[in-house]
Amino acid sequence: MKLYTSEIKAMPWQEPAGKSTGAPIWRYTENPIIGRNPMNHVARIFNSAVIPYEDGFIGVFRGEQNNGIPYIYLGESKDGIKWEFEQEKIRFVDEEGNEFMPRYAYDPRLVKVEDTYYIIWCQDFYGAAIGMAKTQDFKTFVRLENPFLPFNRNAVLFPRKINGNFMMLSRPSDSGHTPFGDIFLSESPDLVYWGKHRHVMGKGSAWWESLKIGGGAAPIETDEGWLLFYHGVSGTCNGYVYSIGGAILDLDNPSIVKYRCENFLLTPEAWYEERGFVPNVCFPCATICDPNDGRIAIYYGAADSYVALAFTRAEEIMDYIKEHSVLSDIDEERGKR
Numbered sequence: 001m002k003l004y005t006s007e008i009k010a011m012p013w014q015e016p017a018g019k020s021t022g023a024p025i026w027r028y029t030e031n032p033i034i035g036r037n038p039m040n041h042v043a044r045i046f047n048s049a050v051i052p053y054e055d056g057f058i059g060v061f062r063g064e065q066n067n068g069i070p071y072i073y074l075g076e077s078k079d080g081i082k083w084e085f086e087q088e089k090i091r092f093v094d095e096e097g098n099e100f101m102p103r104y105a106y107d108p109r110l111v112k113v114e115d116t117y118y119i120i121w122c123q124d125f126y127g128a129a130i131g132m133a134k135t136q137d138f139k140t141f142v143r144l145e146n147p148f149l150p151f152n153r154n155a156v157l158f159p160r161k162i163n164g165n166f167m168m169l170s171r172p173s174d175s176g177h178t179p180f181g182d183i184f185l186s187e188s189p190d191l192v193y194w195g196k197h198r199h200v201m202g203k204g205s206a207w208w209e210s211l212k213i214g215g216g217a218a219p220i221e222t223d224e225g226w227l228l229f230y231h232g233v234s235g236t237c238n239g240y241v242y243s244i245g246g247a248i249l250d251l252d253n254p255s256i257v258k259y260r261c262e263n264f265l266l267t268p269e270a271w272y273e274e275r276g277f278v279p280n281v282c283f284p285c286a287t288i289c290d291p292n293d294g295r296i297a298i299y300y301g302a303a304d305s306y307v308a309l310a311f312t313r314a315e316e317i318m319d320y321i322k323e324h325s326v327l328s329d330i331d332e333e334r335g336k337r
């Protein structure tokens with residue numbers, strides 16, 4: 001098993017304690033790693049993405065301000081666990097350097113392609129839609145064209161071009177608390193024009209993901225395909241429940257699902273997942289991987305209130321996904337239809 005991710009200097013990691021009962025994935029015992037009121041004017045940080053940077057890590061964090069409006073804040077860490085935040089929200093500019101702030105911004109993902117870092121988030125564009133910006137130094141953040149029409153959420157860029165094009169997953173939606181949703185793939189030669197839209201995966205037949213699904217962390221390149229951690233939602237009589245699922249997509253054509261795990265990998269059961277601003281939410285947004293030994297740290301938002309960490313190993317989790325893979329016609333590549 002090979003992982004094609006960049007070398008890292010330090011890996012946030014903890015060995016599992018005790019016997020695992022489901023998938024080979026375990027929570028960090030010191031969770032949550034970011035608690036309530038992380039800043040004076042920010043009540044909660046959750047659904048956030050991190051990436052190795054210089055000697056440590058850098059991240060983009062969904063900070064829910066005290067007035068309830070979410071924005072993206074920059075954070076830095078030496079070990080990927082203890083984070084220091086910039087007090088001011090990220091200042092986005094246009095190509096000319098003029099301030100160009102979205103009205104709100106949430107659920108950011110952070111992906112490096114070649115020598116540039118891209119932030120992709122959800123913002124207002126006549127309703128919920130995708131916003132994008134690029135940076136090379138984490139000082140200047142230049143907004144790009146909005147990639148998709150409204151309504152859309154959970155856009156996740158692939159960490160390299162495939163067949164010469166940028167590739168992005170997204171989840172077309174409505175502008176509210178969308179009660180439906182499949183994952184689609186779009187490609188672009190220049191991050192301006194997007195097309196060749198393909199269907200990737202439908203909401204699952206398994207009950208834990210029967211309402212909707214959405215891309216989570218940037219797909220991890222392995223020699224067997226793109227390892228995708230995504231979220232799946234079940235609509236219960238008491239509201240939505242967000243769990244983490246796993247799939248493996250074809251390397252050259254990621255609209256093809258090779259394996260899809262019928263079991264959730266992680267579902268809300270810890271206090272910080274079950275109790276909070278929105279109970280019962282595990283919402284993965286990023287991973288850190290050690291390409292030498294396959295260790296993976298998954299960063300996920302918990303109960304729209306905290307950031308938490310879970311760990312797994314590439315080989316074990318991929319074996320588990322393959323062993324429990326159930327594909328159905330909703331996973332067929334039928335985007336041309």
Ligand code: BMA
Pocket residue numbers: 047106107177178242278281283301304
């Ligand atoms: C989704 C998004 C996420 C959030 C989730 C649960 O629609 O808004 O940011 O974590 O709902 O509230």
